[in-house]
Amino acid sequence: MSAGRQLHLFKGKRQKGTPLPRAKEFELHCMVADTLRRWCHPMWRYTHMPMGERRELVTAMRLKRMGVTPGWPDFLFVGPRGAIVWLELKRPGGGHMSVEQESLALHLTTVCGHVHIVTNDYQMALDQLHDHGIVRATVSA
Secondary structure, X not given: OOOOEEOOOOOOOOOOOEEOOOOOHHHHHHHHHHHHHHHEOOOOEEXXXXXXXXXXXXXXXXXXXOOOOOOOOOEEEEOHHHOEEEEEEOOOOOOOOOHHHHHHHHHHHHHOOOEXXXXXXXXXXXXXHHHOOOEXXXXXX
């Protein structure tokens, strides 16, 4: 069996298997969050903003009524002297930003002067966070 393929339980011995589903963003978010819990510089604070997941219609309507709007990045970092960094994580191997995300990213960078990072790679996210002083140590996957 080749790597990255799943065999079917009830098919014959000569099957090649089917491709495994791509990793969801959830795993990438958890990896970044786990790293931040251990290695985030004490002068920085962060939060994850889970606004894009599938919800019951009633919950979605309540959140919209309370002011939740589309396009916000996944992580917000606030640091020394008012420094703000946004991190948007996309699905490995194929995620792309929505129109709302692109519009908000442009606003955050050009109008507000914030740093906005977009990546689908754990190591790239860590490198960028390290470069901005958010992650204290050099961490590798």
